[in-house]
Amino acid sequence: xxxxxxxxxxxxxxxxxxxxxxxxxFVIQLNIFLxxxxxxxTLYILTRKWYQTLTQQKKWHKGFTALLFIICSLIIIAIPxxxxxxxxxxxxxxxxxxxxxxxQGVQIFSDKIEAFVxxxxxxxxxxxxxxxxxxxxxxxxxxxxxxxxxxxxxMFFLLYYLLVNGTAIEKYLNKIIPLKPENVDKLAKETNxxxxxxxxxxxxxxxxxxxxxxxxxxxxxxxxxGMWGFVTGVFAFFPLVGxxxxxxxxxxxxxSTGHTYTATWLTLYSIIITGNVDYITRLGLLKKMGNxxxxxxxxxxxxxxxxxxxMGLIFGPLLISYFIILIKIYINEFTTTDNSKxxxx
Numbered sequence: 001x002x003x004x005x006x007x008x009x010x011x012x013x014x015x016x017x018x019x020x021x022x023x024x025x026f027v028i029q030l031n032i033f034l035x036x037x038x039x040x041x042t043l044y045i046l047t048r049k050w051y052q053t054l055t056q057q058k059k060w061h062k063g064f065t066a067l068l069f070i071i072c073s074l075i076i077i078a079i080p081x082x083x084x085x086x087x088x089x090x091x092x093x094x095x096x097x098x099x100x101x102x103x104q105g106v107q108i109f110s111d112k113i114e115a116f117v118x119x120x121x122x123x124x125x126x127x128x129x130x131x132x133x134x135x136x137x138x139x140x141x142x143x144x145x146x147x148x149x150x151x152x153x154x155m156f157f158l159l160y161y162l163l164v165n166g167t168a169i170e171k172y173l174n175k176i177i178p179l180k181p182e183n184v185d186k187l188a189k190e191t192n193x194x195x196x197x198x199x200x201x202x203x204x205x206x207x208x209x210x211x212x213x214x215x216x217x218x219x220x221x222x223x224x225x226g227m228w229g230f231v232t233g234v235f236a237f238f239p240l241v242g243x244x245x246x247x248x249x250x251x252x253x254x255x256s257t258g259h260t261y262t263a264t265w266l267t268l269y270s271i272i273i274t275g276n277v278d279y280i281t282r283l284g285l286l287k288k289m290g291n292x293x294x295x296x297x298x299x300x301x302x303x304x305x306x307x308x309x310x311m312g313l314i315f316g317p318l319l320i321s322y323f324i325i326l327i328k329i330y331i332n333e334f335t336t337t338d339n340s341k342x343x344x345x
Contacts, residue, residue, distance in 0.1 A: 036151030040158030043073055044166065045195045051163050065165040070156045084234045098279075183329045190325050194318040195283045202237065205281045209236040212277045213243060216269040220262045222250060236278060243274055 030037070047069050054060040108174065177184050210233020217225035232246040247270040254263035304316015 003057045028149070033151060033154045036154030037158060039151065039155040040162065042195055042199050043069075043155065043159045044162040045192055046199055047163070048166060049157075051166075062164050066160045069163060070159060073159070074152075074156065076215060080234060087231060161279050179329060180332070183332060186325060186329065187322075190321050191318065194321050198317060205278065206236040208281050209233055209243060209274060209278050213247065213270070216266060216274060217250075220266045220269070222254075222266070234273070243278065246297070247274065 015166060029032075051065060054065050055062050104331070174181075174184055177187075179187075210229050213224055213232035213236075214229020217228050222228060228246060228250065232243050234247050237244045251263045251267050251270070254260075254266065300317030300320040302316070304321060307316070307319070
């Protein structure tokens, strides 16, 4: 009997090892599609209840309803992206066509910094080198459309499959996850809570920060302040340095054109108001929506961006939460049982 049990354990370990090996291979090979896969899971969790209400209670056709949800999701995602590209493309073309003026502007800014601190910030060679690198990076960024389109197709394909077969998939997952039913429920609730808190909270944060940035641009006389406020809100999607991609070049431009007073106050406003609105709103809103601890949000974003790219803003905090809850599940699953056995003996 002992030999049979030992052999079963060996076969079980070999099978688990093969599953883990194939999982790692799949993740490595499909890494380019990871944002699309995670995006599909996110959209499914956000739309799951509405879809089930329409198909189970209202008796709507499953395939038709799934396509309707995909079209609505595409519209919601496409509108801000289209507006951003349409607004910022003329500015990028102007930048590429007037590189010499940009170099002169950066050089003037460097001279002003040198006069203030007594140390030269940029030489002519370094200025031209930076400008050349930025100019070469912009076309690469614009030409990444193929990867974006591929991930969008993957995201909506997965969303359709999950919506149509979601109930069966959830039952299958509940069956194969080797945990107690109450612990499986904990994982499901944590996943739903974290994804909803981040997927809904992050767009709200972008809107708030874009509004405050636009107010600052309006106060300090930035031309096309509404457009720049909108673009700042879009780039607020990226934590820590997102909005700096917009307001730092604007400040440099104002300094280089002689608007020292305006540039100084805009810099202070952007650091004190725009930056702090980002952090306060992000931590406060996510704490309120999902009872997410601020440290989980910060650490999750740092880890998630390195692992998952853009989608790491949503799945990074979820990963940290999983780590914490899995420790609790381990204690619940094994430690209590082991202690009771020790007491019995």
